[in-house]
Amino acid sequence: MPKVVDRAQQRRDIGAALLRLLAREGLEEVSVRTVAAEAGRSAGAVQKYFSSKDELLRFALDLTGERATERLLRVDPAGPTKDVLRRYVEATLPLDEDRRAEAVVWAAFAVRGALRADFGAVLAEVDREVRGHLAELLGAALAAGRIRQDLDPFAVADALIAVSDGLSVRLLYNPDDQAVLLTALDTALTALLGAGTDEL
Amino acid sequence: MPKVVDRAQQRRDIGAALLRLLAREGLEEVSVRTVAAEAGRSAGAVQKYFSSKDELLRFALDLTGERATERLLRVDPAGPTKDVLRRYVEATLPLDEDRRAEAVVWAAFAVRGALRADFGAVLAEVDREVRGHLAELLGAALAAGRIRQDLDPFAVADALIAVSDGLSVRLLYNPDDQAVLLTALDTALTALLGAGTDEL
DNA sequence: CCGTTTAGAATACGAGTGTATCCCAAAAGC
DNA sequence: GCTTTTGGGATACACTCGTATTCTAAACGG
Numbered sequence: 001m002p003k004v005v006d007r008a009q010q011r012r013d014i015g016a017a018l019l020r021l022l023a024r025e026g027l028e029e030v031s032v033r034t035v036a037a038e039a040g041r042s043a044g045a046v047q048k049y050f051s052s053k054d055e056l057l058r059f060a061l062d063l064t065g066e067r068a069t070e071r072l073l074r075v076d077p078a079g080p081t082k083d084v085l086r087r088y089v090e091a092t093l094p095l096d097e098d099r100r101a102e103a104v105v106w107a108a109f110a111v112r113g114a115l116r117a118d119f120g121a122v123l124a125e126v127d128r129e130v131r132g133h134l135a136e137l138l139g140a141a142l143a144a145g146r147i148r149q150d151l152d153p154f155a156v157a158d159a160l161i162a163v164s165d166g167l168s169v170r171l172l173y174n175p176d177d178q179a180v181l182l183t184a185l186d187t188a189l190t191a192l193l194g195a196g197t198d199e200l
Numbered sequence: 201m202p203k204v205v206d207r208a209q210q211r212r213d214i215g216a217a218l219l220r221l222l223a224r225e226g227l228e229e230v231s232v233r234t235v236a237a238e239a240g241r242s243a244g245a246v247q248k249y250f251s252s253k254d255e256l257l258r259f260a261l262d263l264t265g266e267r268a269t270e271r272l273l274r275v276d277p278a279g280p281t282k283d284v285l286r287r288y289v290e291a292t293l294p295l296d297e298d299r300r301a302e303a304v305v306w307a308a309f310a311v312r313g314a315l316r317a318d319f320g321a322v323l324a325e326v327d328r329e330v331r332g333h334l335a336e337l338l339g340a341a342l343a344a345g346r347i348r349q350d351l352d353p354f355a356v357a358d359a360l361i362a363v364s365d366g367l368s369v370r371l372l373y374n375p376d377d378q379a380v381l382l383t384a385l386d387t388a389l390t391a392l393l394g395a396g397t398d399e400l
Numbered sequence: 401c402c403g404t405t406t407a408g409a410a411t412a413c414g415a416g417t418g419t420a421t422c423c424c425a426a427a428a429g430c
Numbered sequence: 431g432c433t434t435t436t437g438g439g440a441t442a443c444a445c446t447c448g449t450a451t452t453c454t455a456a457a458c459g460g
Contacts, residue, residue: 002435003427010437026315028228031417042439043418053418104314111307113373115226120373127370158384159391165369166362170327173313173320184358191359191391202405203457210407231447242409243448253448 011049014039015063018056023101027108032056057112061119064105065126068092071102072130081141082189088134089164089185094171095178103168131157148194156192163188211249214239215263218256223301227308232256257312261319264305265326268292271302272330281341282389288334289364289385294371295378303368331357348394356392363388 017039022030032053036043050056075087094100113120134157141147167181217239222230232253236243250256275287294300313320334357341347367381 002429003425003437004435005437026312032419033416044440045438047419048436048438051419104311107307107311107314107369110369110373111304111311112226114304114307124374124377127374152383152387154380155384155387156391158381159363159388162364162366162370162381162384162388163359163362164366166364166366169307169310169365169369170362173310174324174327177324180354181358181362183352184355184362187352187355188359188362188388188392191356191394192388194391202459203407203455204405205407232449233446244410245408247449248406248408251449 007049011059012063014041014046014049014056015060018060019063019101019105022060022108023104026104027112030057058118058122060105061109061122064102064109065122067102068106068126069129071099072133077137081137081147082193084137085134085160085193086185086189089160089167089189092164093168094175100172103172107169107172127161130161134160151192151194159188159192207249211259212263214241214246214249214256215260218260219263219301219305222260222308223304226304227312230257258318258322260305261309261322264302264309265322267302268306268326269329271299272333277337281337281347282393284337285334285360285393286385286389289360289367289389292364293368294375300372303372307369307372327361330361334360351392351394359388359392 014035018030018035021034021038025034032046033043035056036046039046046056050059071091072088075084075091077084092099092103094103109119110123113123131154135153138147138151138153138156142149142151142153163185167185171178171181214235218230218235221234221238225234232246233243235256236246239246246256250259271291272288275284275291277284292299292303294303309319310323313323331354335353338347338351338353338356342349342351342353363385367385371378371381
């Protein structure tokens, strides 16, 4: 009897429009009406799928987490440990328009997470997964004797995440320093893994 | 003839109220009226000192930069290089309410700087100064043979800033991981400077 | 002490906000 | 093909926003 559509897909479409808008104009420009316009719908249509603005933002945050995870899963895990890790980090750095958009969204939600525990919990969970993944990778390299033997995989993983996030934020407002900051990434990777291992 | 007040001081007072509010409630709660209320004044009074909201935010950003610089200048520069650097980094990490407030403000403006070049320029300038300061410190330690001799002071400085910023952001939305993240800071410092130098 | 200048409060205005409600058209089951 | 359910557009409402304007009271120079 009813007119039926794919609700999940509609939500994803609207969420995608929100992320586009957020990356382009910033969080303060996000409203039910502007998101609806970006999605090519009326404000009422958006309301059918998200009963409040908060729910809309929460969904957009989850969507960003999914996208980040997907991007990390696409990274080629073959080759020297340092190169693999560099690829992981570069997968999240704002080095082109797509990654920049994601980084803007991530940073905007990070700030929101500083004051709203429910948003912070989502980000913390994403970190926890990435940290586990990196530590696993480092543990394997450790067991194979391909990196320095005195490393703590989790501590190195946390340090890498920090470097990645720090470079990401700085690239956002200072894209001119891209070359310099990629050098810094290389320095950090070399230092953290121990210079000249992996070739042994 | 006129009724006269210390305009610069009034601006600083209002700016301080803005930073308090921003740290406590987030950027989206900052308006001319809420800032005025936080400062114990009327909205009209705020308008006398800041002709637009944008000017108000710009001033608050400058004020945050000054505060960060002051905090860094108060760091004790004596002792082993690694300890000094740890103190510098910890001076900016959100490890108590004051530093947390500053970190929230900084992060909020960083996101704004991603989309508004004029805000980004202020942040880039602060980074430039900190980077120069750190590189100078590292250069001196290098000349004195107290750290690994193959280090590039500027690359290490950039890596340190990245680690610091990354840890800062993550601590904002995930304060429970404080102990783990301070371990990661130690790991990063040790790795970047070369384990076991400085004691030589 | 008076006239002038400014601080600062109050008010007004148009625009945009989130949300609630109403209405119509489209789709599916009988 | 009619009825019923729903998608989705339109509208309404109360509120906040940034900014412009207007007003009063206080402080200084003559």
